Amino acid sequence: MSTRDDSRPVREEDAFDVEAVATWLRAHAQQNHLTYDLRGTPEVRQFPGGASNLTYLLEWDSQDLILRRPPVGAKARGAHDMGREHDIQAALAPVFPYVPTMVGLCRDESVIGSEFYVMERLEGTIPRRRLGFVASPDEIATLCERAWDVLVDLHGVDVATIPALAALNRGEGYVGRQVAGWTDRMSRARTDDLGDWSPITTWLDVHQPPDRGQCLIHNDYRFDNLVLSPDDLRVTGVLDWEMATVGDPLMDLGGALAYWVQADDDEYFGQFRRQPSHEPGMWSRWQIVEHYAARSGLDVTAEQWRFYEVFGLFRLAVIAQQIWFRYFHGQTHNEAYAVFGPAVAYLEQRCRRILEG
Incomplete structure (x- = not known):
């Protein structure tokens, strides 16, 4: 191994x-x-x-x-x-x-x-910015498929039969609670350099769709939270369950794909990359959406997906802003966090471009 x-x-x-x-x-x-x-x-x-x-x-x-x-x-x-x-x-x-x-x-x-x-400790490789082992584009495509199939499998767990998980279910209205909750978190993490997010939060509030189901969602599903077996291109573990809950599966996918930086994304967004999503053979964000829809049985059009894409980027911006807030106020001195303020500004512009397009 x-x-x-x-x-x-x-x-x-x-x-x-x-x-x-x-x-x-x-x-x-x-x-x-x-x-x-x-x-x-x-x-x-x-x-x-x-x-x-x-x-x-x-x-x-x-x-x-x-x-x-x-x-x-x-x-x-x-x-x-x-x-x-x-x-x-x-x-x-x-x-x-x-x-x-x-x-x-x-x-x-x-x-x-x-x-x-x-x-x-789970044995295997945790792929961060690089895959961590040699694989052909075809093999990487196979690995990509298997990794997203694991998310489908997670969303298929019958939470109603597991009391500890069923207790996380607050019922219908997950999308609305998320929009309101993350908007409030952004407000409470405000710093002097925070831009104007009100057009984006207003759009999300007006355009929120009804829930597409209640299932166990990971809420931070990325390749750098997976443990992989290089020997047979399998996922052997999923890590970091801090934000897991019961909610809308497409909101989980939207949050996951906010981190998915493709090879053809702009240079600045490329700096966000924390997983080997740019490797030859890795799928595009839309390929992942189409595969997920086919495997899960949920129909998703490109216009419908726009809400989940914008929300995922907004949520990522709030997470970055919360970290920036801690650094800004001297609650942490980790210099790696110094870039989070400009990253929030970039994500604001990225959301605006999607809404204007």
């Missing part, structure tokens, strides 16, 4: 008490009837990204585990609920074979200053 480890030394501001975690795990991992050799203090490294929840690799001599915790300075607990993220994956495991095994959830913030959970 070819694997790739993108972990790096832990950023100073993201460090935590490693021995406290090891002690807690030795006392609590056995409660899940799992057996691990957790003697001693693990080596800890951090995975790249981390604009939202932070992800760390815990390495013992015979065991690798993954720890997830909120970002330093996070105040909005609802947006960084470790228990929710843990419980969704635990509930999905019997019916969706792409989630890692949960090891333990720590609600006691005194251990490291925040809640956290620990899970098993």
